[in-house]
Amino acid sequence: MRTKIVADVAAALDGVADGSMVLIGGFGLAGHPIALIDGLLEQGARDLTIVCNNAGNGDHGVAALLREGRVRKVVCSFPRQADSYVFDALYRAGKVELEVVPQGNLAERIRAGGAGIGGFFSPTGVGTMLAEGKETRVIDGRSYVLESPIHADVALLGAYLGDRLGNLVYRKTSRNFNPVMASAATTSIAQVDRVVEVGALDPEAVVTPGIFVDRVVAVGDRPWLVSA
Amino acid sequence: MTLDRDKLAARIAADIPYGAYVNLGIGAPTLIADHLDPAADVILHTENGLLGMGPTPATAGVEVDPDLINAGKLPVTALPGASYFDNAISFGMMRGGHLDVCVLGAFQVSVTGDLANWHTGAPDAIPAVGGAMDLAIGAKQVWVMMDLLTKEGASKLVSACSYPLTGVGCVARVYTDHAVFEVGASGARVLERFDATLEKLRELTGLGLEES
Numbered sequence: 001m002r003t004k005i006v007a008d009v010a011a012a013l014d015g016v017a018d019g020s021m022v023l024i025g026g027f028g029l030a031g032h033p034i035a036l037i038d039g040l041l042e043q044g045a046r047d048l049t050i051v052c053n054n055a056g057n058g059d060h061g062v063a064a065l066l067r068e069g070r071v072r073k074v075v076c077s078f079p080r081q082a083d084s085y086v087f088d089a090l091y092r093a094g095k096v097e098l099e100v101v102p103q104g105n106l107a108e109r110i111r112a113g114g115a116g117i118g119g120f121f122s123p124t125g126v127g128t129m130l131a132e133g134k135e136t137r138v139i140d141g142r143s144y145v146l147e148s149p150i151h152a153d154v155a156l157l158g159a160y161l162g163d164r165l166g167n168l169v170y171r172k173t174s175r176n177f178n179p180v181m182a183s184a185a186t187t188s189i190a191q192v193d194r195v196v197e198v199g200a201l202d203p204e205a206v207v208t209p210g211i212f213v214d215r216v217v218a219v220g221d222r223p224w225l226v227s228a
Numbered sequence: 229m230t231l232d233r234d235k236l237a238a239r240i241a242a243d244i245p246y247g248a249y250v251n252l253g254i255g256a257p258t259l260i261a262d263h264l265d266p267a268a269d270v271i272l273h274t275e276n277g278l279l280g281m282g283p284t285p286a287t288a289g290v291e292v293d294p295d296l297i298n299a300g301k302l303p304v305t306a307l308p309g310a311s312y313f314d315n316a317i318s319f320g321m322m323r324g325g326h327l328d329v330c331v332l333g334a335f336q337v338s339v340t341g342d343l344a345n346w347h348t349g350a351p352d353a354i355p356a357v358g359g360a361m362d363l364a365i366g367a368k369q370v371w372v373m374m375d376l377l378t379k380e381g382a383s384k385l386v387s388a389c390s391y392p393l394t395g396v397g398c399v400a401r402v403y404t405d406h407a408v409f410e411v412g413a414s415g416a417r418v419l420e421r422f423d424a425t426l427e428k429l430r431e432l433t434g435l436g437l438e439e440s
Binding site: 027028029030031053077078079080081088091092098100101102103104105106107108110111122123124125126127128129130170171172173174175176177178179180207222224 | 393394
């Protein structure tokens, strides 16, 4: 019987190679796959390029990967936050590369990577330092800048429920980058609170169809959904 | 008298058209939400994936849900009729011109509507753009809410921005504590004065302003 369910986080991350590009879902901590990121730290892959909206909060998650020297480059829209001190220190010391991408261009580049689009012209960033060196074109009187697709080796996703076919649903604004990232990696790995039976997810409400997902691991209910 | 932040937010809220889809930028523009008349039927968008954003959980009298946040990563609520969507769809709403009004903060705005609000250009500053560049070009009308002067007394309405740009020619209107300005291809004009004479505004900004 076809199943994408794996037993634990270690099995979910099996085979992630040194030098991989890894997409990591989440906006701040909402939809951020913390268990998988902790697992990646444990797993040991190095020289990673991380694509994520933010560059880590506090000491956990992406910040821990950075602190342990596993990350060569960060591609993100908003690295600087009140508690991004791990990234800030490494960046200032020249120990991590940074590519800053406007958030909408980042989402669309990942979408393009997953949808087989070879690039697209975006009006975002035209005339700014983030468009320097990029091809521009005037289309119907408006200026656009050419943006390239992002396709990665691995995607780490923070979903709510999933089934053995890989269908996923999310909770509220924790959806954010997760659905586009699911489509844009060779191996897409989702952590879910719970695995549900096939048929339990309403096909009208499935957000990420299972074709985009390779591995699903249940990590338990998020703390704020555990009734006291 | 100059307008304080809260009064300025109320002034901007009064200009938002009936039924508009609106994005309020991080910082002072979020104050505008408190002054929207429920009868105006305005629907708020937050770019991390929600249309129909409601007030804070404290105001709404509900528990904080860490899965329900705004672009500033602060807890919010969702109103009846709200919808959630991913980032590609959310920024498509913006880039595709589906939002009516976006109100942003700024370091500087030029008389031709150039916006600088993401980066001071200081050599040790870590660049962080977030959705600022997408927002700058992504609504039918982009308005700025800012103090007219810096703490040092320099005008933030300028002939040309000295800070790195967020967007070119994208701002239509600038709401400040001293006056409301229209900006664009034909330059800056004063739409409304709160305290100063036209002569005083010319002196504060160093610009040859006219009233519309």
